[in-house]
Amino acid sequence: MSDPDLSLHEAAELLGVHYMTAYRYVRLGLLPATKSGGSWQVARADLDAFRAAGDGGGGAGGSSKGADNAGEAVGRRRAPWADRLESRLVAGDGRGAWGVIEAALAAGAEIDEVYLDIISPAMRSIGARWEAGELDVSVEHRATGIAFRLLGRLGPRFVRRGRTRGVIVLGTPRGEHHSLPVAMVADLLRGDGWEVSDLGADLPTESFVVAVQATESLVAVGVSVTSTDNLEAAAELIAALRLVLANDVLIVVGGHAVADADHAVALGADSWASSARDFVAQMNTGADRHRTA
16 A cells, blocks of 8 residues: 655655745656645655655755755756656646746756757657546646747747748648647747748648748748648648649658658658757758759
């Protein structure tokens, strides 16, 4: 029989720290906790793991000041930020999620690393847990909402002044409701000097084509497909784009539903992006060559 959960006050006493110090550990994602009936609960196993890792410092009988210094040292070293963010997202803790991001930035993480190595893997894990039946879809939707708010606060940091390298249009086919990957890639591209037209999710094929035709200095079109149910719509969209795009405009497809490069070509695309990082790299190294070929 497993030990009962501890209140945050009890966890703080066992750690030998002030309650607010333990609360800060929770908000930074250092100490896993769940909210029940308006109060934080900590599993004894999580508390033991936290102490064994040395994240709290001090131990029983240790001082709050010593624990605070240890906590600051933890923030300075490389840490499992994605796991910590995931725990806050699953708990629906928007303030704590932002606290994890701030701590990662203070520890030296670059803004693109926050997107690629913290937010993205956290959301992928939550999606996988939903698919496995571990999480209710309401939890996944709530986490996505929080993630969008994080992007809203981080996005302006990617804006660059001066001339752009060209325009890239991003979007999803009709029926595809996952727009977070598109929004993340859009910010990453803007940080590298591209102008981006983000068409969002679930756009009718005709409207996608109209938007592309109205775009000047177009270099590439990115199509994101998360659900396999939308692969047929993606092929339809790419075929429609082929009818109106110049030969020097790349069509790149990616997302969870696209298995590999052969699959992307079968859908009609020029290229497959295996990840957000890969898509940005292709734009930065390959778009210019494609345009001048």
